[in-house]
Amino acid sequence: NNPCCxxxxxxxxxxxxKGDSYSxxxxxxxxxxxxxxxxxxxxxxxxxxxxxxxxxxxxxxxYKWLWNIVNKVPFLSNYVMKKVYTIRSDMxxxxxxxxxxxxxxxxxxxxxxxxxxxxxxxxxxxxPTPMGVWGKKELPxxxxxxxxxxxxxEFLPEPIGTSVLFPYFAQHxxxxxxxxxxxxxxxxxxGGHGVDASNVYGKDRDSENNLRSFKDGxxxxxxxxxxxxxxxxxxxxxxxxxxxxxxxxxxxxxxxSFFGLLPGLFMYGAVWxxxxxxxxxxxxxxxxEWDDERLYQTAKLVxxxxxxxxxxVDYVKHLSNYNFDLIFNPELLFDEQFQYQNRIALEFNxxxxxxxxxxxxxxxxxxxxxxxxxxxxxxxxxxxxxxDFVDSxxxxxxxxxxxxxxxxxxxxxxxxxIKHGRTLRLQSFNQYRKRFDMKPYKSFEALTGEKKMxxxxxxxxxxxxxxxxxxxxxxxxxRANSVFGDSMVQIGxxxxxxxxxxxxxxxxxxxxxxxxxxxxxxxxVKSSSIRKLFCDNIKGKCPLVSFRVP
Ligand SMILES: COC(=O)[C@@H](C)c1ccc(-c2ccccc2)c(F)c1
Numbered sequence: 001n002n003p004c005c006x007x008x009x010x011x012x013x014x015x016x017x018k019g020d021s022y023s024x025x026x027x028x029x030x031x032x033x034x035x036x037x038x039x040x041x042x043x044x045x046x047x048x049x050x051x052x053x054x055x056x057x058x059x060x061x062x063y064k065w066l067w068n069i070v071n072k073v074p075f076l077s078n079y080v081m082k083k084v085y086t087i088r089s090d091m092x093x094x095x096x097x098x099x100x101x102x103x104x105x106x107x108x109x110x111x112x113x114x115x116x117x118x119x120x121x122x123x124x125x126x127x128p129t130p131m132g133v134w135g136k137k138e139l140p141x142x143x144x145x146x147x148x149x150x151x152x153x154e155f156l157p158e159p160i161g162t163s164v165l166f167p168y169f170a171q172h173x174x175x176x177x178x179x180x181x182x183x184x185x186x187x188x189x190x191g192g193h194g195v196d197a198s199n200v201y202g203k204d205r206d207s208e209n210n211l212r213s214f215k216d217g218x219x220x221x222x223x224x225x226x227x228x229x230x231x232x233x234x235x236x237x238x239x240x241x242x243x244x245x246x247x248x249x250x251x252x253x254x255x256x257s258f259f260g261l262l263p264g265l266f267m268y269g270a271v272w273x274x275x276x277x278x279x280x281x282x283x284x285x286x287x288x289e290w291d292d293e294r295l296y297q298t299a300k301l302v303x304x305x306x307x308x309x310x311x312x313v314d315y316v317k318h319l320s321n322y323n324f325d326l327i328f329n330p331e332l333l334f335d336e337q338f339q340y341q342n343r344i345a346l347e348f349n350x351x352x353x354x355x356x357x358x359x360x361x362x363x364x365x366x367x368x369x370x371x372x373x374x375x376x377x378x379x380x381x382x383x384x385x386x387x388d389f390v391d392s393x394x395x396x397x398x399x400x401x402x403x404x405x406x407x408x409x410x411x412x413x414x415x416x417x418i419k420h421g422r423t424l425r426l427q428s429f430n431q432y433r434k435r436f437d438m439k440p441y442k443s444f445e446a447l448t449g450e451k452k453m454x455x456x457x458x459x460x461x462x463x464x465x466x467x468x469x470x471x472x473x474x475x476x477x478x479r480a481n482s483v484f485g486d487s488m489v490q491i492g493x494x495x496x497x498x499x500x501x502x503x504x505x506x507x508x509x510x511x512x513x514x515x516x517x518x519x520x521x522x523x524x525v526k527s528s529s530i531r532k533l534f535c536d537n538i539k540g541k542c543p544l545v546s547f548r549v550p
Contacts, residue, residue: 135466
């Protein structure tokens with residue numbers, strides 16, 4: 001059978017069968033030899049000089065005094081940030097190379113936008129085991145894995161003090177580009193492959209037109225108790241997945257049909273709506289001669305810019321837990337070869353399933369809501385007011401990403417995710433470790449950092465090289481004072497950084513004052529932060545707005 005099932009080619013060499021033998025294609029790689037195992041001379045030097053992940057991570061998350069200096073010296077902080085941009089982005093194939101439908105390169109991979117791209121091709125169908133050659137003939141039932149390792153017994157709080165504001169930001173932000181079209185299949189998606197602010201403005205022109213007021217560039221909204229909120233679907237006809245029996249007066253219209261489900265998403269929908277309309281007022285004051293369309297389109301670009309700024313300096317800064325202040329500055333890449341194009345990968349979608357961060361109940365200024373009382377009740381946010389709501393989420397701890405912390409409502413979601421990984425024949429966790437420059441784990445104990453679960457995992461999978469992608473991410477031991485394990489950072493960071501910096505607004509032709517309505521708009525982008533996003537849109541005293549509990 002297929003000799004490529006054992007993945008004999010190292011360093012991203014491409015395995016090609018020839019009858020029942022194989023050859024490794026090492027073209028355009030810094031390696032050669034039968035298995036692309038021999039580095040070229042220059043590569044040897046680079047590999048020697050490359051600091052290993054462990055040292056880098058420890059350096060970045062300790063030595064506060066050192067980073068306080070680096071953060072203050074632009075020459076140094078810009079140098080470090082440019083390294084982060086280039087090293088991370090270079091890990092992503094651009095143009096995209098594989099899809100879930102073929103284990104070899106096809107023209108589909110480039111021209112078919114309606115599927116997620118794949119960083120590693122699917123395991124060939126004619127292999128001895130689901131993971132190639134390792135492990136058992138059959139993978140254990142997903143339900144058994146979930147029951148044994150994922151189900152929450154008691155809420156495990158996130159160790160560094162992440163607040164519930166954080167996972168809701170993650171969910172609202174990533175629903176811009178994680179839009180699986182399950183009717184067609186788990187490899188199909190209907191998103192725009194990047195930060196396109198479709199979570200605010202809707203998925204297509206039709207939805208956009210229904211959400212716009214067509215006055216002064218603004219989006220439709222309604223005033224309730226002196227605060228600005230999203231309109232109702234009776235006023236803005238966009239598809240919102242509300243359950244049948246739901247009261248009409250609670251059916252709010254937003255950019256994504258899913259956002260009516262959770263008040264945390266409604267909160268972000270509301271604050272971005274206010275921010276868009278606030279920016280329109282500022283732009284109109286600057287350009288009284290501009291019509292509705294120009295105000296709308298320019299405000300939209302400002303919102304995209306604000307989103308990327310906030311994601312880098314607040315959101316990613318928090319989850320990386322680095323002492324180094326991350327910077328959003330596209331100019332750092334202007335003297336590099338850089339592809340301003342992005343394609344959302346299936347693996348990025350899978351790794352971003354952070355449901356363990358969600359608690360089972362929410363404390364909003366003393367009122368406790370069980371998750372089931374939260375769902376499809378966006379009016380809770382209106383009742384408490386935006387200020388008290390964001391303040392409460394900033395004070396409540398999020399859950400830890402790891403084993404035994406999936407709440408009951410998320411168990412079916414994660415079981416389905418594991419099944420999708422199998423349908424789409426994702427390669428093993430260790431294969432992805434190698435693809436992202438990490439050493440594969442040699443034992444189950446090395447992966448989990450303990451004995452009990454390692455033994456159980458071994459009973460299920462038989463071989464460490466047969467552990468599935470998402471299971472590996474969940475079971476991986478976490479480093480001290482980190483939100484995630486090494487693999488989540490090392491695999492997620494390239495997708496994340498590429499997705500942010502390859503946005504068109506970061507390209508030289510876009511990244512200039514005139515794109516954002518002049519210096520005023522440009523400065524709104526550069527000075528935005530999660531705290532400012534809320535405080536600029538809440539009258540009176542600003543509440544606590546933080547991804548970390550006090
Ligand atoms: C040097 O490390 C990095 O590049 C930092 C900035 C970094 C960047 C992005 C992530 C990240 C990982 C998973 C999902 C979303 C973001 C991350 F965990 C760390």
